[in-house]
Amino acid sequence: MIDFRLQQYIEWKVGKVIPIKGKFGFRVTLYYLDLPKKVQQKSGFTTEREANVARDQTVGELYSGDYIVYENILVKEFLEFWLDAEYRKVGNPVNTYLSFRNVIQNQIVPYLGTKKIADLNSSHIQTLYQTIALSSRASASRTKTVMGLAMKxxxxxxxxxxxxxxxxxxxxxxxSKEYHTRSINSAKTLNLEQIKILIQASQQTPIYIAVLFNILMGLRRGEIVGLKYSDVDYVNQELHVQRQIGKAFVEKEGEDKPIILDAQEIPLKTSSSYRVLPIPDYVFDAIIKERERYEERKKEAGEQFHDFGFIFCSETGAARNKNFHYQYYKRILRGNGLPDIRWHDLRSSYCTLLLKNEFNPKAVSNLMGHAKEIITIDVYGDNKVMAVDCTREIDMFINELHLKQIEMPMAEDKFFDSVCVNPEDL
Structure with missing residues (x-):
């Protein structure tokens, strides 16, 4: 463990230049209030003149408070210390810690781990980025983020x-791609008819409300399990997205460091993730029915019920693990002949429907809770293909949900009618 107190010396002394092992050098003595004195040797200078120049520079650093005490710490040792000191804290999201640790272990340490941090220069950093970029520019970008924060x-x-x-x-x-551009593969998304099948098939499963929040509102899985009834504005029919459920560090008796626990309330991914979304009528009705079932379970369970107010919760009111949906979701896909796509691809399906209806990409980014991204579709390049796959009902949905220019009834039996637009009419 690195002792920060070594930098807090109260007095110092720099010895004269003397011969040391056939060359020249000098010694620096640091005095502390509560620690033993620390002696550092600066040696290896070819000439006495060179050693005196270094000695004068060291004296200047000591006077100004810029003297570096930790001269022999390896890059690997420092990065491990920095990661624990800055990111392994109670209440912090774990994802950043785990992501940074992965970059350190797999990208930085193999190249720079055994170098002394005091000896690092811009050439070392440039070579690191260049080497990693040959395999993956995304990995190089993540490495740059970690190195930038760590060196600061x-x-x-x-x-x-x-x-x-x-x-x-x-x-x-x-x-290389344009900065902050996210590309969505339309082959890994669902069309409107497939969305209809998915929603209908999920109605008799515990993940029905989660499916609606994902495919019809574009919420992330951590955001879905973190939603509470208190987040719903029933007057204006809006949803306030303001937390997620995930891994977090917590204190545990007998442990010298915070440990990782699942299913904890944690902050959202970015500041842009905190957003207010209009709730389509179809989803709003489902929330009302889910609230009725919540109150019924609360009465039946009595004192065993945890009244935390989570919308997507267990039978006893506890927050679901964000991976709870997996077994049901995959079973629905297999049983209904739907493409074997990821749960996160449903969110991309929602995004694709908006973009195919000529929504401004930046506006879609805001609805999705992205920070500074422009979203593109990489498959639907032909306008005729896009038109055939659109329906009149999705236009109604978009107008009602996002533009709020007209009022359209959205009954369950009509919302998913597949009435295709003839491209020749466009």
Missing amino acids: YAKAKKFIARNPAVGVVIPKTEN
Whole structure:
């Protein structure tokens, strides 16, 4: 464990330049209030003049408070310390910690792990980015994020004299994508008729309301299990997305570090994830019915019921694990001849329907809770193909849900009627 107190010396002394093992050097002694003194040797200088220049520089750093005490810490040791100190904290989301740890272990440590952090320079960082970018520009981008944050922390805590990551960029690659562009593969989404089948097939399963929140409102799985009835504005028929359920660090007696627990209330992914969404009539009716079942279960279970107010909850009111849907969802796909796509691809299906109806990509990004992304469809390049797959009912849905320009009745038996638009009429 790195001891931050070593940087908090109260007095210092720099010895004269002397011969050391055939070369020249000097010693620095640091004095502390509650710690033993620490002696550091600066040696290996070829000439006495060179050693004196280094000595004068060291004296200046000590006077200004910029002297680096942690001169022999390896990059691997520092990154492990930084990750625990900054991201392994009670109440913090675990995903960032796990993602950064993966980048450190698999990308940074193999190349720079055994170097001293005080010896890092911009050339080392540039070579790291360039090597990783040859295999994956996305991995290089994640590595750049981690290195940028870690080196900024190292400079602030005086592990290094200057930040070697400043100004270092990822080299361009031939197939690089535009910045902040997300591409959706339409082959991995459902069309309107398939959405109808999915919703109807899920009605008799515990994941019905979750399916609606995903395919008709584009919510992430963590957001779905985190929704509460208190998030519903029944007057304006709006949904306030303001939390998710996931892994978080919690204190445990006898443990020296916080441990990871599932099914904890944690903040949303980004500031843009906190959003207010109009609720389509079909989903609003389902929420009302789900609330009635919630109250019935509450009465039946009595004191054993956990009245936390979660919409997508267990029989005893507890929040569902965000992977709860998996077994039911895959069974529905297999049993109804639907494509074997991921749960997250339903969210992409919702996004695709909006884009195919000529919604502004930036507006769709806002509805989806993306931070700064423009979303594109990579398959539907032919306008005629797009037109055939659209329906009059989805136009009604979009107008009602997002534009709010006209009022259209959305009865269950009509919402999913498949009335295709003839491309020749467009």
